[in-house]
Amino acid sequence: MRRETLFVSDLHLSAARPDTARRFLRFLDAQAQGAERLYILGDLFDAYLGDDDDSRPNREVKAGLKRLVESGTEVFFQHGNRDFLLGQRFAEETGVRLLGDYAVIDLYGAPTLLTHGDLLCTDDVQYQTARARIRTEAWKRDALGKPLWLRRLYARWYRFKSGLDKSGKTYEIMDVNGQTVAEALRGAGVARLIHGHTHRPQVHELNIEGNNCQRFVLPEWNGEEWALCFDAAGFRRERIA
Numbered sequence: 323m324r325r326e327t328l329f330v331s332d333l334h335l336s337a338a339r340p341d342t343a344r345r346f347l348r349f350l351d352a353q354a355q356g357a358e359r360l361y362i363l364g365d366l367f368d369a370y371l372g373d374d375d376d377s378r379p380n381r382e383v384k385a386g387l388k389r390l391v392e393s394g395t396e397v398f399f400q401h402g403n404r405d406f407l408l409g410q411r412f413a414e415e416t417g418v419r420l421l422g423d424y425a426v427i428d429l430y431g432a433p434t435l436l437t438h439g440d441l442l443c444t445d446d447v448q449y450q451t452a453r454a455r456i457r458t459e460a461w462k463r464d465a466l467g468k469p470l471w472l473r474r475l476y477a478r479w480y481r482f483k484s485g486l487d488k489s490g491k492t493y494e495i496m497d498v499n500g501q502t503v504a505e506a507l508r509g510a511g512v513a514r515l516i517h518g519h520t521h522r523p524q525v526h527e528l529n530i531e532g533n534n535c536q537r538f539v540l541p542e543w544n545g546e547e548w549a550l551c552f553d554a555a556g557f558r559r560e561r562i563a
Contacts, residue, residue: 323394324356327429328560329550331363331438331518332542334404335379339368342543343379349562350386353549357395361427362418363518363540364402364438369477372466373411384416391417400425402438402519403453407462426510430554435510439519439539442498442506446491497522503537504530516540516550523548 335343354360367380391397400421401408413420425436444450455461465473497520507515507528513535523541527534538557541547548559 323358324553325430326357326551326553327359327361328354328357329361329363329436329516329538329540329552330543330547331402331540332365332521333362333547334365334368334543335383336368337378340379343382345543345547345562347382347386349549350390353560353563354390354395355393359396359398360390361398361400361436361516363400363436363516364440365404365518366399366402367405367408369481370405370408371470371473371477372407373409373415375470375473384412387416387418398425400436400438403440406457407466424506424510426512429514429552432514433510433512434514434516435506435512437506437515437517439498439517442502442517443496443520444499444502445495445497496520498537503528507535514538518542 330349333342333346335346366383370380387397397416397418398421399408399413399418401423408420410420412418421436423437423441427434427436440449440453456465465476468476498517503515507513507530513533515536516538518540520539521542522539524539526537526539528537529535538550540550543562547562549562551558551560
């Protein structure tokens with residue numbers, strides 16, 4: 323195995339984006355092969371409606387993840403705002419390990435905080451209120467208890483409403499809040515944060531109470547995507563073939 327860890331997020335896989343699904347499957351079978359670990363930090367799917375949904379590209383993605391895990395690469399998944407209904411059945415079928423909303427890992431000697439990123443966008447009060455409501459176990463049980471055809475209708479409505487809501491929000495509101503980032507780093511006792519969600523890829527150098535910190539933002543997969551790759555020597559961006 324290569325002493326190498328890869329990070330991706332915000333692929334937004336769906337039947338409407340077959341090229342992106344094909345690129346991800348090639349990535350799993352080629353670039354990710356031989357890496358020690360792969361972390362998927364949310365929004366792997368554009369609208370994940372439950373582990374009973376075996377439509378495309380869900381079944382192909384599950385098969386690709388299972389192949390990668392069986393080859394020896396550890397794969398970890400963190401829920402995003404589009405695929406928070408992904409559950410234990412998916413994990414069992416693929417061998418992927420599920421992480422909580424915040425997770426601290428040892429990244430070649432440097433403790434590192436991982437999160438999808440939406441919890442850092444605290445200026446978007448409307449979103450945070452809705453998120454708190456739909457992430458309860460009771461809400462998820464109720465949603466997953468509905469027939470799959472009805473969940474698909476709800477997902478279409480959600481995408482439409484989400485687009486309307488975003489059109490009325492400023493760039494700043496939909497980005498992370500600096501104070502929330504600082505609190506997350508302090509609370510975890512780390513100096514490095516990796517997340518996605520905002521679709522604003524960048525490496526931010528921060529000074530928090532005299533400590534030098536870094537915030538890595540992963541890109542959306544929209545044709546210009548890359549994986550963040552860490553090894554013992556540091557990090558690099560690896561273009562998706």
